[in-house]
Amino acid sequence: MTTVTDRTVPDAPAVQRTPRRRRTPAKVVVARSVVAVLLAGYAVVSLYPFLWMVSAAFKTQQEVIQGGHLIPHDPTLSTLVDTWAQLHFFDYFLNSLKVTGLTTLGVVVVYSAASYAFAVLRFPGRQAFFRLFLVLLFVPGVVTLLPIVLLENQMGILGTHLGLILPFVNGTAPLSILLLTNSFRSLPDELRDAARVDGAGELRIFTRIYLPLARPALITVALLTAIPTWNEYLLSRVSLNDPATFTLPIALQQLQSSNVVQYNQLMAGALIVVIPVIILFLATQRYFVNGLAGAVKG
Structure with a gap:
């Protein structure tokens, strides 16, 4: 008897079809x-x-x-050199650096702590206070100029750098609290719970856990504070009278106080003033974008 062995015929390989890309509608x-x-x-x-x-x-x-052309026909550095000498850049640079640095430091220290309280802690009136700061975003700063000047005159700090720093710190409160509170809220609550189980207090949790994790948002707030403070003119012009206390924007204004405005020197002075801001932004733009995106998502 002959036994016929069944041979299994292998299946044909499946034909892989490349998924068709969806065509974007013409309207889009x-x-x-x-x-x-x-x-x-x-x-x-x-x-x-x-x-x-x-x-x-x-x-x-x-x-x-x-006029009539953007590229100089005969570029010269003499305008920048002469303007640098007239502007006394380093004298006014130190004043601007002092005001900007102390303002930024005050904003980061004060409002990071306030934002941690709004985001994590529970206390009566928390939501009401937070909404009040948000409402202040829509109040133009110029409407508070006269009250600030009168108050500083009574306090005896009008015409000083402290008289600039305090209003600048106060004026940055709404936006700083909004960004930092959203950034802190985006962090998982399990981190704080685990730290409390290990015996950490609120100050240690804030400084060792929340601040390092919110570094992009802190840099964003610092940058959003430093640039407007560096370029601020109105309050500085109203309150500062002693040339020894002038900041760079006030010194730049002195270049056009003559009868004939030297536009090339004025633009050279503006370029000198704006270069530090450009360098600062280029050095921190990665943190700025990440911090702003994270704060908005939070």
């Missing part, structure tokens, strides 16, 4: 193109004054008045 493509064009136009309009300032800083006064 058109909308994105319009938005891209609008943003590009806005970028050009925004960058042109800055580029003109940089260009004028390397021109002579006559070439600036003639």
Whole structure:
């Protein structure tokens, strides 16, 4: 008897089909193109004054008045050198650095602690106080200028750097508390619970756990405080009378106090003033973007 052995025929390999990409609707493509064009136009309009300032800083006064071109025909460094000497950069730079540094330090220390309380602790009126700070975001700072000047005059600090630092710290409260509170709330509660089980108090939890983890948000708040403080002019112009206390924006204003405004020197002075801000932003932009995104998501 002959036995026929059944042979198993292997299955044919399955044909792998490449998933088709979904075609973007034409309306979406058109909308994105319009938005891209609008943003590009806005970028050009925004960058042109800055580029003109940089260009004028390397021109002579006559070439600036003639205008008509952005790139200097005969670039010169003499404008920057002369302006540097007239501006007495280092004297006013130290004043601006003092005001900006102490303001930023005060904002980070005070409002990080306040934001930790709003985000983590439980106390009566917590939500009401937090909403009050949010409402203050919509109050223009100029409406408080006269009360600040009168109050500082009564306190005897008008015309001093302390008279600038305190209002600057106070004016940054709403935005700083909003960003830092959202950043602290985004951290898991298990970290605080575990630290309390290990016997850590609130101060240690705040300084050893929450502050290091919220470093991008802290850098964001510090940057959002330092740049406006460095460029602040109105309160400084109203309160400061002694040239020894002038900050860089006030010193820059002195360049155009003559009868004939030297536009090339004025633009050179503006470039000198803005360079430290640009360097600061470029050095911290990675933390700034991450901190701002994390705070908004939180």
